[in-house]
Structure formats: structure tokens, C-alpha cells
Amino acid sequence: MTLELVKAYYGQTLSGSADLRTDACSTLEPPPAAIADALGRIHEEVARHYYGCGLIAPPALSGLRILDLGCGAGRDCYLLSQLAGPEGEVVGIDATPAQLAIARRHQAWHAERFGHSRSNVSFIEGDVGRLDQIGLPPASFDLIVSNCVFNLLADKAAVFAEAHRLLKPGGELYFADVYADRRLPPRLMEDPVLLGECLAGALYWNDFLSLVRGAGFADPRLVSDRPIAVRDPVLKSQLGEARFFSATYRLFRLEGLEPACEDYGQAVRYRGGIAGAEEVFVLDAHHRMDRGRIFPVCGNSFRMIAETRFAPFFDLHGDMSTHFGIFPGCGTALPFGTFEAGPERPASGCC
Ligand SMILES: C[S@@+](CC[C@H](N)C(=O)[O-])C[C@H]1O[C@@H](n2cnc3c(N)ncnc32)[C@H](O)[C@@H]1O
Structure with missing residues (x-):
């Protein structure tokens, strides 16, 4: 129907x-x-x-x-x-x-x-x-x-x-x-x-x-x-x-992604090289990574770069051997439009 x-x-x-x-x-x-x-x-x-x-x-x-x-x-x-x-x-x-x-x-x-x-x-x-x-x-x-x-x-x-x-x-x-x-x-x-x-x-x-x-x-x-x-x-x-x-x-599609943003002390650095993203790589609404800047990330964000087609364009720092707790600033999912009233972004389920 x-x-x-x-x-x-x-x-x-x-x-x-x-x-x-x-x-x-x-x-x-x-x-x-x-x-x-x-x-x-x-x-x-x-x-x-x-x-x-x-x-x-x-x-x-x-x-x-x-x-x-x-x-x-x-x-x-x-x-x-x-x-x-x-x-x-x-x-x-x-x-x-x-x-x-x-x-x-x-x-x-x-x-x-x-x-x-x-x-x-x-x-x-x-x-x-x-x-x-x-x-x-x-x-x-x-x-x-x-x-x-x-x-x-x-x-x-x-x-x-x-x-x-x-x-x-x-x-x-x-x-x-x-x-x-x-x-x-x-x-x-x-x-x-x-x-x-x-x-x-x-x-x-x-x-x-x-x-x-x-x-x-x-x-x-x-x-x-x-x-x-x-x-x-x-x-x-x-x-x-x-x-x-x-x-x-x-x-x-990454098996074993965690339900929350967990901190393992990892960071990534965008080296540039992607056409159309020469200066900034945007993973999502919370993650705009300037070329050349060390960017601390949670374990899930790290994997979204290290285990995907984006890996060749990044330097990867750290591994998941030591856990430092929840990733700072990680918020719960908020409805769309919530950010209009404040600085937090909505509904990504991540930091
Ligand atoms: C809003 S239009 C968008 C079309 C196209 N993505 C675009 O951006 O122009 C929705 C399209 O989904 C197709 N569609 C909806 N339900 C579908 C289904 N169950 N199987 C295959 N196509 C479907 C419709 O035929 C229509 O072409």
C-alpha cells in the first residue's frame, strides 16, 4: 500500500x-x-x-x-x-x-x-x-x-x-x-x-x-x-x-563500537590531501579537524578514521590499551534544534 x-x-x-x-x-x-x-x-x-x-x-x-x-x-x-x-x-x-x-x-x-x-x-x-x-x-x-x-x-x-x-x-x-x-x-x-x-x-x-x-x-x-x-x-x-x-x-559499519564515547588518550592529525577538504576534515557536526592540528578523539572516533578509507590521510596517535574514563564533554543525545538555544549539538550520540 x-x-x-x-x-x-x-x-x-x-x-x-x-x-x-x-x-x-x-x-x-x-x-x-x-x-x-x-x-x-x-x-x-x-x-x-x-x-x-x-x-x-x-x-x-x-x-x-x-x-x-x-x-x-x-x-x-x-x-x-x-x-x-x-x-x-x-x-x-x-x-x-x-x-x-x-x-x-x-x-x-x-x-x-x-x-x-x-x-x-x-x-x-x-x-x-x-x-x-x-x-x-x-x-x-x-x-x-x-x-x-x-x-x-x-x-x-x-x-x-x-x-x-x-x-x-x-x-x-x-x-x-x-x-x-x-x-x-x-x-x-x-x-x-x-x-x-x-x-x-x-x-x-x-x-x-x-x-x-x-x-x-x-x-x-x-x-x-x-x-x-x-x-x-x-x-x-x-x-x-x-x-x-x-x-x-x-x-x-565497525564491529564493537562502544555505546558511549570512551577516552583512551588517543588523537588524530589530518595531513590533508582529500579533494574538497584541503584545509578541514569534517567527521561530523562535532568534529571539524583542521589540517595539521592534533585533535584528541574518543575510541569510536579514532576507529572511524583508523579503520576506514580516511586512514591514509591521517597520523594516528595512541591505541586502546589504557582507558582514562568517559571522553570529556560527551553529552547524551539531544533532539534536533536544541542547539539553537545553546552550544550543544543535537542527537549524534557522541562527544
Ligand atoms: C523523495 S524521492 C527522492 C529521490 C532521489 N533520492 C532524489 O534525491 O531525487 C523518494 C524516492 O524513493 C523511491 N522509493 C520510495 N520507496 C521505495 C521503495 N520501497 N523501493 C524503492 N524505491 C522507493 C521513490 O520512488 C522516489 O524516487
Whole structure:
């Protein structure tokens, strides 16, 4: 039922991003210059059918095998195709044939535009809720991305668990989605507009944290968030007092991450060398690491660098042989928007 409503909304109701009735499925913040250039090389028809709510292009993508869950008309696939380069590969999955038809129509055009001898992008028509039936081998992706899709899924927990299974050890799920500041009545999922506009299925942020931890992602990291404005009076009255946020999270597949930030006296030093992050490496909203500066980190943050594709760009100091207690300044998870009233950042579950 949910999937049929979604396919009708993205396949028939909407004919482009200008038809959206809220800014939930929109990306408002301007991208960094290199990303803006890459976006400028994407075909106009693909760009016009973009319905994402955030930027899902983490650093250091060269040569990676990437999966985009709910790729729509393929805008992010073609962005990532450029960033992964000819040695990399991008696979997009979506259930709406009309969206995939646009994505596929411009496949050769993009390969030529990007200077690739053959396209490094492929598209699969399929249900993200049934990833296990698509035949993708376990531990076969370095990076899984998704842009404004989890809120549309009926069984979100199952898809987080599948994403964990499909990631290589040290790989990450990096995705933008819509969250609510409270649990929403399930009946809202039956409204095609509230669902299609990515509001009805928005997870309450604290349920999201429990859910991803249950799927094996022990330390979810918030990268960015912004409030969503619902101005349409009809939609507003249906939603009551609930507030909505678009947020980008990164979830690493690292076995044995600890439930809290523990201090082992470790530090990292970013040496530079990542395109687009020449001066500062951003791990998450709490961790902006200047090139050349010794940066003390908790055990989990250390592993997110030492055991991932970021390791070659860092000097690593210390190990986990001596424990010094809880990492100083480690706070409990707070709801989105809390930081507006104070210095603490919300809901990363980390220091
Ligand atoms: C808000 S749009 C975002 C599309 C794309 N990520 C973008 O940024 O333009 C949501 C997309 O998720 C797809 N979708 C929703 N539920 C799905 C499911 N169960 N399986 C596959 N695709 C799904 C829809 O077809 C739609 O293209």
C-alpha cells in the first residue's frame, strides 16, 4: 500500500521539483564549489526531477563502489559517478519506473560528459524494502547513500539491517532524511500527499537512534540538520504541533563500537590531501579537524578514521590499551534544534 502511494506520487503527481508543496524534499543549503561544478554537469531533465533533502557526497570517494537506495531520476548517482571516477561504480535502486526512465535515458550522455569510456552507473528497478531479493552480495559496497527515502519505507528497521549487511567492514551509510520531534500517528502514512512530501513517515529522532543501533550501527553521527518549514495550511493542520527536520547522518559499519564515547588518550592529525577538504576534515557536526592540528578523539572516533578509507590521510596517535574514563564533554543525545538555544549539538550520540 505504502509503496503504491509512493510510486503514484513520484511517477504521476509530481512532474518536477517545482510541484512540491513543502521544502521537505528540497536541498536549500548551497553546496561547496567542487560539488556545485559537478552538479552543473548533470543533465537538466535529471536535475529537474531531484527530490532529495540533503547533500549525500562525503569526502574521499575515488574508486568506491556505491549504492544509492531510492535513487529517483539519478541526480545523486551522476554526482557520485564523477566523484568516484572511472575506477568507481554507482548502483541506483528505485521502485518508480517513470523516475528510472529519466535516469536511464541520459546514461550515455553523462558518461561522455564526464569523460568516462563507459558508464560507471547502473540502475535497478526494485523495492528497497526487499533488498535481500535483489541479489546484491553481502559486504559488497564501500558506501551506501540515500536521499529522502527512509521516511517513505514501511519497515525502516529491516532496510537499515540490510544496508549493514551490504556494507564492507569500515564502509558507511551516509544519508539525508526527514525526522520529527515526536512519534506521528501511523494513519498519516495513508495520506498520499503527507507521505509523498516525506512528512508522514518521518521517524521520531530518538526512535531512529534506537533503530539504527539495533541494526548494528552502534554510534550514529549527525553531520548536519535544518528545520523544515510546513507552510501549507491544510498540511499544517493535519500535522498538528509536530516539528520536522532534515538531517544527514553517517553510520559506519565497525564491529564493537562502544555505546558511549570512551577516552583512551588517543588523537588524530589530518595531513590533508582529500579533494574538497584541503584545509578541514569534517567527521561530523562535532568534529571539524583542521589540517595539521592534533585533535584528541574518543575510541569510536579514532576507529572511524583508523579503520576506514580516511586512514591514509591521517597520523594516528595512541591505541586502546589504557582507558582514562568517559571522553570529556560527551553529552547524551539531544533532539534536533536544541542547539539553537545553546552550544550543544543535537542527537549524534557522541562527544
Ligand atoms: C523523495 S524521492 C527522492 C529521490 C532521489 N533520492 C532524489 O534525491 O531525487 C523518494 C524516492 O524513493 C523511491 N522509493 C520510495 N520507496 C521505495 C521503495 N520501497 N523501493 C524503492 N524505491 C522507493 C521513490 O520512488 C522516489 O524516487
